[in-house]
Amino acid sequence: MVQKDSLTVVDNLPFVLDEGTLLQRFHLTADSVFVDGALRFAREAAALARPKGLYKVSAVEPAGDDTVLLDGILFTSRILRVNLDGRHRAFPFLATCGREIDDWGRALEDPMELFWADALKELALEAAVQALGAHLAGKYQPGEQAAMNPGSLPDWPIHEQRALFSLFGDGAAAIGVTLNDSFLMSPVKSISGLWFQTDVGFVNCQLCPREECPNRRIPHDPHLFERRYGPPGANGGH
Ligand code: SF4
Numbered sequence: 001m002v003q004k005d006s007l008t009v010v011d012n013l014p015f016v017l018d019e020g021t022l023l024q025r026f027h028l029t030a031d032s033v034f035v036d037g038a039l040r041f042a043r044e045a046a047a048l049a050r051p052k053g054l055y056k057v058s059a060v061e062p063a064g065d066d067t068v069l070l071d072g073i074l075f076t077s078r079i080l081r082v083n084l085d086g087r088h089r090a091f092p093f094l095a096t097c098g099r100e101i102d103d104w105g106r107a108l109e110d111p112m113e114l115f116w117a118d119a120l121k122e123l124a125l126e127a128a129v130q131a132l133g134a135h136l137a138g139k140y141q142p143g144e145q146a147a148m149n150p151g152s153l154p155d156w157p158i159h160e161q162r163a164l165f166s167l168f169g170d171g172a173a174a175i176g177v178t179l180n181d182s183f184l185m186s187p188v189k190s191i192s193g194l195w196f197q198t199d200v201g202f203v204n205c206q207l208c209p210r211e212e213c214p215n216r217r218i219p220h221d222p223h224l225f226e227r228r229y230g231p232p233g234a235n236g237g238h
Pocket of ligand 1: 152204205208209210213214215216217
């Protein structure tokens with residue numbers, strides 16, 4: 001763990017494979033002829049995977065009706081501004097499956113192995129997010145947290161990644177995450193965002209009308225934007 005000012009980089013995060021979860025993500029049943037090979041493959045990936053992440057403590061200052069300052073950097077989002085009402089700090093974060101497993105996976109050619117590698121990278125990213133959140137909770141006791149991510153809702157568009165990454169300084173490069181000209185991250189299995197304390201809860205999916213999304217975590221609430229974030233505006237999901 002490396003700490004620089006209020007930025008904490010955590011690069012020794014555990015990646016422990018759970019066999020049941022693994023087979024489920026590989027779409028294999030326990031009696032499949034592919035199980036032994038799949039488990040060998042997964043162990044090879046786990047041995048080289050180095051999921052990692054960073055977070056920082058940022059000072060929050062309201063700016064306008066739909067803008068807010070984090071450490072003096074301007075962010076434009078009505079939802080973000082309202083979600084940070086009354087908060088004096090928030091926790092920008094970045095987590096990744098890591099370059100090690102990403103580079104290994106991109107050298108594969110077999111379609112089934114590519115599918116398995118993608119699932120393993122997803123699991124490594126989930127391990128990074130979970131461990132990073134636990135690290136933050138242990139250090140700052142931040143209370144009930146919710147997350148927002150640039151690009152998840154039109155209200156906080158993906159180009160705000162540039163401002164978010166400016167908060168990380170050289171931390172993003174230190175954990176091997178880069179942004180391209182379209183503000184997409186590499187490795188692809190990376191996630192950026194902001195954790196903040198909430199008494200009422202918040203999940204992006206509540207404001208996202210997209211139907212049949214395989215990653216939906218909570219039902220769409222068509223009246224939430226008007227109720228909590230009015231005046232009404234565009235609020236579709238990514
Ligand atoms: S429903 Fe799907 S697309 Fe919409 S915010 Fe949730 S995860 Fe993203």
